[in-house]
Amino acid sequence: xxxxxxxxxxxxxxxxxxxxPDLLERTRAMGEASAAACYGCKKCSNGCPLTFAMDLHPYQxxxxxxxxxxxxxxxxxxxxxxxxxHTCLTRCPNQVDLPRLMxxxxxxVLAEGAPVxxxxxxxxxxxxxxxxxxxxxxxxxxxxxRYLFKTDGPFSPAARKNAVLGWQMFKxxxxxxxxxxxxxxxxxxxxxRAGQGGGS
Amino acid sequence: xxxxGFYPGCSLEATARDYMESVKGAAELLDxxxxxxxxxxxxxxxxxxxxxxxxxxxxxxRNLALAQKGPQPVVVPCAxxxxxxxxxxxxxxxxxxxxxxxxxxxxxDFAAPEIVELNTFLTSPRMIDLAEAGKKRDxxxxxxxxxxxxxxxxxxxVTGHPAHENPMGIDRLLRALGAEVVDWPFKxxxxxxxxxxARPDLVHALVGRLYERALERGxxxxxxxxxxxxxxxxxxxxxxxAGLQREVYLPVFYFTELLGLALxxxxxxxxxxxxxxxPARLLEQSGLNL
Ligand code: SF4
Ligand code: SF4
Numbered sequence: 001x002x003x004x005x006x007x008x009x010x011x012x013x014x015x016x017x018x019x020x021p022d023l024l025e026r027t028r029a030m031g032e033a034s035a036a037a038c039y040g041c042k043k044c045s046n047g048c049p050l051t052f053a054m055d056l057h058p059y060q061x062x063x064x065x066x067x068x069x070x071x072x073x074x075x076x077x078x079x080x081x082x083x084x085x086h087t088c089l090t091r092c093p094n095q096v097d098l099p100r101l102m103x104x105x106x107x108x109v110l111a112e113g114a115p116v117x118x119x120x121x122x123x124x125x126x127x128x129x130x131x132x133x134x135x136x137x138x139x140x141x142x143x144x145x146r147y148l149f150k151t152d153g154p155f156s157p158a159a160r161k162n163a164v165l166g167w168q169m170f171k172x173x174x175x176x177x178x179x180x181x182x183x184x185x186x187x188x189x190x191x192x193r194a195g196q197g198g199g200s
Numbered sequence: 201x202x203x204x205g206f207y208p209g210c211s212l213e214a215t216a217r218d219y220m221e222s223v224k225g226a227a228e229l230l231d232x233x234x235x236x237x238x239x240x241x242x243x244x245x246x247x248x249x250x251x252x253x254x255x256x257x258x259x260x261x262r263n264l265a266l267a268q269k270g271p272q273p274v275v276v277p278c279a280x281x282x283x284x285x286x287x288x289x290x291x292x293x294x295x296x297x298x299x300x301x302x303x304x305x306x307x308x309d310f311a312a313p314e315i316v317e318l319n320t321f322l323t324s325p326r327m328i329d330l331a332e333a334g335k336k337r338d339x340x341x342x343x344x345x346x347x348x349x350x351x352x353x354x355x356x357x358v359t360g361h362p363a364h365e366n367p368m369g370i371d372r373l374l375r376a377l378g379a380e381v382v383d384w385p386f387k388x389x390x391x392x393x394x395x396x397x398a399r400p401d402l403v404h405a406l407v408g409r410l411y412e413r414a415l416e417r418g419x420x421x422x423x424x425x426x427x428x429x430x431x432x433x434x435x436x437x438x439x440x441x442a443g444l445q446r447e448v449y450l451p452v453f454y455f456t457e458l459l460g461l462a463l464x465x466x467x468x469x470x471x472x473x474x475x476x477x478x479p480a481r482l483l484e485q486s487g488l489n490l
Contacts, residue, residue: 049390053402081402084246085390086354090364095357103250110251120398128247133255136241138210147397165435169215172474176214182241187262187302194300195252 020068027065027104035065035101037094044088044098054078058088058098065101079105080118123150133192135181141166142179204321205267205274205313206234209281210242216278216427218474222456223277225465226322230330237267237274243284246394254298260288261299264315265308273314275321279351279426280393282317283359289315290358317352319425319455320361323369328376336464338378341486344453345419346370347410348387349429364388370425370455377462384417386410391432403432408440411448421482422452430454434476451479461488 024036038059045057056064056078064073073079084099092098109116116122127146131138144162152158169175182188212220227234240263248256263285267274276282292299292310321327353364361367365388371381389410392403410433414422424430434452441448452475460468461483469490472479483489 049406050392050402052405053399081395081399083350083390083393083395083402084249085350085393087350087390090354090356103253106250107253118398121395124394124398125247125250128245129251129255132242132244132248132259137213138242138245140211140214144397168476172218172476174215174217174474180210180213183239187258187300190300190302191255191258194258195255 017067017069019066023065023068023070023073026108027101034094034096035062038062038066038092038096039094041093043091043093044096047087047091049085049087050081050083053081058082061105062096062098062101065105073105074109074112074114075117077117078102079109080116080121120151123147133188133195135179136185136188137180137182139176139179139181141175141177201231201233203233203235203271205237205270205272207237207240207263207267207274207276207281207285207315209276209278211427212277215431218471219277219427219430219454219456221467222454222460222465222471223318225467225471226456226459229334229459229463229465230322230327234275235270237263237270240266243278243281245280245284249284249287256284257288257291257298258300258303260284261292261303261308261310262306264288264292264310264313265303265306267313267315268308268310273316273321275316275318277318277425278428279317279349280428282315283351285313285315286358286360289313317359317425319348319352319370322456322459323373328373331373331459331463332376334463335377337462337488339374339458339462339486339488340378340380341488342374342379342458342482343382343418343420344374344379344423344458345382345384345414345417345421346374346387346423346455347391347414347429347433349424349426350388350390350393352426353388370423373455374423374458377458379458382414382417382419384413384419386413391429393428393432396428396432396435400436404436404440404443407432407436408444411437411440411450412444412446414450415448419450421479422450423455423458424452425455427454437477449477449481451475451477451482453479461490 042059045059048058056076061078079102082102086099088098127143131143148159244256244259289310348367353361356364374381392406395402422433430452457471
């Protein structure tokens with residue numbers, strides 16, 4: 001087990017904060033995330049497999065939502081690092097839907113146009129969603145190509161490594177060369193239109 | 201022959217071809233006809249629920265509307281697709297405000313399709329009896345640690361899984377097929393799933409732990425029922441082992457492949473040949489080579 005990052009003394013209380021119900025209301029309006037029910041037992045954080053890469057523990061995210069500390073939440077990595085494994089929600093005695101709350105916070109960050117701490121995670125999600133909204137299915141080969149082109153570039157060591165992996169997969173018959181998609185695509189147009197502005 | 205609905209998901213049409221082929225092979229062996237959901241779409245995966253909740257819900261709703269038309273249950277080989285479909289049903293039971301008129305017009309009873317994860321379906325007592333009856337050889341020598349991953353089990357309020365902390369289905373099937381399944385407490389720990397591309401370091405850390413824990417328990421292979429888990433456990437094994445500074449040789453089977461191996465499906469070798477970590481050495485040592 002990795003050691004958990006110790007919570008710094010005073011992290012929550014100094015400088016003096018003025019709790020505001022604002023975030024609780026906004027996140028509640030966006031989904032059944034129910035952060036208000038949390039009583040701080042930290043069971044969520046104890047079971048979370050990704051705390052080693054997080055800058056706020058899951059229970060801190062919930063607590064900051066209760067207190068309305070948007071400035072601290074909007075730049076944090078945790079909401080992007082969460083892998084939605086649902087361990088926390090499953091074990092939370094109050095059934096606080098943390099993964100949904102993380103999603104709601106991500107979408108609030110995007111709606112505000114604030115900088116995103118985990119740009120690569122966002123980019124991958126974006127390219128993936130673009131694929132889905134264009135054709136109705138995901139074309140893995142094209143997605144990987146675009147992702148590499150936009151991150152490390154086609155001539156980077158990372159791209160070379162992935163090209164080797166890609167070739168290994170190709171030899172094993174696991175790379176499709178042509179994109180797939182749904183036959184009916186009218187509904188996709190409506191979905192793209194609805195999603196403009198960051199979704200809800 | 202019994203007909204069941206089938207929602208394969210995007211990966212099974214491409215990178216997880218080995219899984220697709222072995223799923224079809226397992227269906228043949230167990231006398232099932234898989235009827236694909238007509239014109240199904242992507243479940244949206246983590247991308248959709250992370251960035252655009254409405255898209256995520258509508259993607260699930262369209263699939264559910266289409267799934268309603270065919271035979272039931274509808275079996276889903278990918279844990280994440282399964283999770284998204286079930287989450288869609290769960291949310292739609294509470295209201296349809298976020299649905300597009302185009303999707304609403306499909307006139308579906310979204311609760312109607314019976315969505316079941318493939319590994320749950322294929323490991324019911326009846327199916328295990330069928331598999332055992334058709335067994336051509338015992339999988340003696342294989343000591344698998346079964347890795348179920350997260351999305352098939354959690355959250356239980358959505359998945360309806362009866363044993364979300366300690367699923368046993370694949371364990372029971374493999375025992376019936378003669379494998380010496382090891383018990384380990386990390387069956388449903390997370391492998392990092394979709395972070396494989398953007399944050400491979402996270403996946404390597406999580407998967408590295410799983411290797412060490414499986415080896416400590418004396419496992420000589422891993423078995424999954426999800427192509428994301430399989431990819432994360434299989435694709436970077438050499439690199440992760442180098443990071444751990446120890447030798448790791450853990451072939452990663454789909455449970456459907458082991459059904460093929462035990463029940464003597466002719467294509468089993470071709471499926472296994474698509475893996476990155478070749479199981480040839482292990483199978484030879486166990487006298488199971490094809
Ligand atoms: S497990 Fe639930 S109640 Fe306990 S700290 Fe986490 S969110 Fe709060
Ligand atoms: S869903 Fe996210 S926060 Fe919750 S346990 Fe999993 S990774 Fe941690």
